[in-house]
Amino acid sequence: MIYLLRHGQTHFNLERRIEGSLDSPLTSLGREQMRAAGERLRGMLAPETLNGEAEYQILSSPQPRAHQSALILREAMGADKPVITDARLAEVGCGSWEKHHYASICARDPLVEEEPTFLSAWAHHCLDGEGLDTAVERLWCWLRWAGNARLIVVGHGISGAILRALYAGEGRDAMLAHHTIEPDCIHRLERGWVEEIAVD
DSSP states (O other), X not given: OEEEEEOOOBHHHHTTBOOTTOOOOBOHHHXXXXXXXXXXXXXXXXXXXXXXXXXXXXXXXXXXXXXXXXXXXXXXXTOOSOOEEOGGGXXXXXXXXXXXXXXXXXXXXHHXXXXXXXXXXXXXXXXXXXXXXXXXXXXXXXXXXXXXXOEEEEEOHHHHHHHHHHHTTOOHHHHHTOOOOOTTEEEEEETTEEEEEEOO
């Protein structure tokens, strides 16, 4: 079983700038979002799964916003195992879109704004980014590695949306309809199903 979360709000998120492979610090709201998510998980999981033989392993993207979020989450959960980073969980690269406001990207190319989701816009119009096929291969490789392990994973918006679609066995069109993960929810991935759990 995998519990999948997005990192807390960052300054780039607040300013509606595209982060991708870049990074910016968590805001105070972002830190609070991770504390709330950690408390929610602590309430959901049995004590032995936090610190014991059956405990979940906590993984994160190596990007600072995700790793810092995972550390805050771990503390709020009351878990004591270290957070392990995995480069395969990193956010997708957004090339020349990075640092720019999404509104300015849409103004420059009206076709971007017509896309139903940011994931779809990125896949079709971010021509110098990582590319959907490359990102899918990377994340599918991670999912095969994860197998049936008990994991709590702190990642990113776009890569998290791709992970959810891959886990559910969805095709490309269904994948591109996925919205990015928000920090106020947890996705439970179990037996091929994806369930969204609100963080109160």
